[in-house]
């Protein structure tokens with residue numbers, strides 16, 4: 001992991017873009033783990049189909065990653081010369097095995113680490129200058145200076161091994177002439193935390209859960225420095241009700257969790273809907289249902305997020321489309337929740353959350369929407385007034401002359417519990433109307449291209465889809481992209497415009513049941529005969545397989561057209 | 565200051581909203597409402613600076629009957645909502661109220677953690693040893709042999725001792741009050757609100773509909789003759805050995821109150837530097 005992080009940092013210093021995905025075995029700590037890196041001159045939102053090089057410190061349990069680390073005949077498998085042959089599962093790819101004296105190099109060099117030899121070698125193969133690698137190591141060093149020198153020495157030795165490498169090797173990357181400014185190195189979980197803060201969140205309550213914990217770990221010290229609070233709750237029932245209490249008190253509030261925690265929060269999300277309290281829940285999705293596959297990505301909480309509440313409960317559901325967008329979308333979600341006095345669920349996932357990437361500085365265009373607050377001493381104050389927009393001014397405790405009781409029971413405009421049909425339909429209409437009538441602007445989706453065949457997707461899958469669309473275009477197949485950022489409420493009029501002239505759509509997502517396809521079909525008349533391409537986690541959808549599938553699909557649509 | 569306070573002196577009635585409670589005639593909860601409003605009048609805290617937070621149950625209807633800010637949430641989570649509110653808004657006086665089912669059964673975990681967290685709020689449980697709202701089932705404080713439709717012949721399960729549990733979990737103030745002695749209960753609640761940290765007041769509040777025999781509590785309760793203690797061991801002995809009818813403050817401790825440093829030392833824009841290359 002350390003070597004991977006340093007390689008990513010060095011690449012960023014050299015002016016490249018990069019993406020590092022973490023993957024680990026089932027052990028809680030200390031088990032096998034792999035850092036999967038992709039480096040290049042363009043922004044990278046997805047891993048490629050194959051890796052050029054596998055650098056293994058040892059072979060232990062490496063076969064477990066064989067599916068996640070596809071190699072080909074042009075790839076290198078680099079291991080320690082004292083560790084014997086690489087595992088059969090990896091050699092089957094036809095990749096070339098390279099033995100390096102990793103352990104031997106650090107022998108006698110007190111404080112030197114094997115992975116720094118590997119870093120030097122890997123950096124050299126990637127085409128990075130040795131100075132940049134050294135700079136990255138120096139910048140990260142927090143221990144004693146002697147050991148730093150020892151590690152710099154073995155790093156240089158590792159770098160030199162690459163010069164002596166015989167046989168074929170991957171094409172090194174061309175280094176940009178100048179390192180451009182305005183780039184960030186960030187993980188999706190950090191980005192979500194920072195987005196929340198930018199939008200004004202100053203209270204967070206949460207219960208730890210993989211893969212959402214880093215959102216909280218980043219927020220805890222940041223909130224302290226900003227005069228806010230992160231409270232570790234006793235469970236998710238507490239955390240969600242705590243943020244509802246804090247938001248009722250006027251402080252923008254958020255929690256972060258994953259599927260199991262979201263399931264526990266259900267009842268209180270309904271409370272936030274009915275009592276009209278703005279809250280944001282960042283759900284960093286992992287394999288489900290139940291405890292599922294905690295540390296691996298999947299987009300399978302969508303159905304639950306959009307439909308999974310008792311009663312008619314309109315809520316906001318958003319999904320960032322990249323690591324950098326975790327910032328912008330979370331910021332937007334907080335502002336929308338505040339403006340609409342409604343709960344918002346942000347569907348991030350393990351892939352975006354736990355991966356780090358070099359990104360262009362995310363835009364701070366999450367909007368400026370704010371909570372509509374009641375003025376002190378408003379005569380005849382009605383907390384749940386049935387206004388044309390559906391949004392009614394919210395009195396903040398401490399304000400004189402506007403006291404009221406927020407209620408999860410159905411209520412009158414004043415907030416008095418009521419079981420009458422008229423009050424119920426009136427408040428149901430109001431709560432739906434405020435979400436439906438709101439002008440969400442152009443941010444609801446990324447719409448790219450004009451082709452008459454469209455791919456609809458959401459979340460982290462967008463990266464692979466976008467890349468596959470670009471590759472399809474190189475093969476003469478034009479496709480339009482619609483990557484939804486605002487999943488609920490669905491925007492039929494905007495979809496009409498985005499899909500104008502489209503004959504057929506293909507819905508791509510990472511889950512077993514085709515949840516986005518089913519959701520879209522239930523709320524919208526998709527053009528043509530909409531089909532789905534979906535596969536559950538933990539394996540990501542890769543751009544190569546998507547390209548092949550898109551080209552096949554487009555060909556079928558073309559011949560169907562021909563027959564018609 | 566003094567003049568103003570006198571001229572604008574708030575009476576208990578100023579803390580009532582005037583809405584007609586849904587409670588049965590004779591329900592103990594009327595007495596608790598009276599005690600809470602009297603306590604607030606003792607403290608002269610303006611109603612808009614007080615928030616009353618509850619869960620679900622007959623007793624949990626109390627917020628709307630006050631003229632304070634109210635929050636009527638979901639069953640069992642009142643302490644969580646109240647905690648979030650108080651931590652985010654330390655300037656408010658936060659009172660959390662509800663029933664024994666709400667606080668000790670479905671909300672039991674939050675009760676333990678609220679005691680140990682010691683946020684500066686006051687928790688009033690209107691204990692009637694029954695689920696009133698759902699029409700008469702056993703709660704955690706119900707006697708094991710109490711007959712009900714759901715548990716004919718009784719649950720056979722030992723009843724829960726909230727005061728001992730609160731003490732063991734770290735509550736900073738523990739008292740027992742009786743709704744039939746509204747003035748006494750008001751004094752206790754006022755003291756609980758004044759006391760820093762998590763203050764727990766268990767109010768015996770009869771359910772005249774499903775536990776009519778609780779009308780006799782009037783004859784059984786007595787004000788405790790002994791002064792309050794700050795010694796947990798002494799309090800434990802007292803709570804464990806009394807017959808459940810001693811009214812008064814049983815423990816007043818001085819544990820550190822949950823608090824967070826509040827002054828901002830950075831701006832969000834300054835945090836950006838962490839990510840910029």
Ligand SMILES: Cc1ncc(C[n+]2csc(CCOP(=O)(O)OP(=O)(O)O)c2C)c(N)n1
Pocket residue numbers: 620621622623624639662663664665666667690692694695696697698703
């Ligand atoms: C999640 C959930 N489960 C069950 C209920 C039904 N319910 C409402 S009030 C209540 C018990 C109330 O008892 P208690 O808290 O002792 O209050 P009381 O009515 O006696 O004042 C129950 C079980 C509910 N509202 N929500």
Ligand code: SF4
Pocket residue numbers: 586587588590591592593622623692696697770771772773774
């Ligand atoms: S059922 Fe019992 S607790 Fe509920 S209002 Fe009636 S008397 Fe009070």
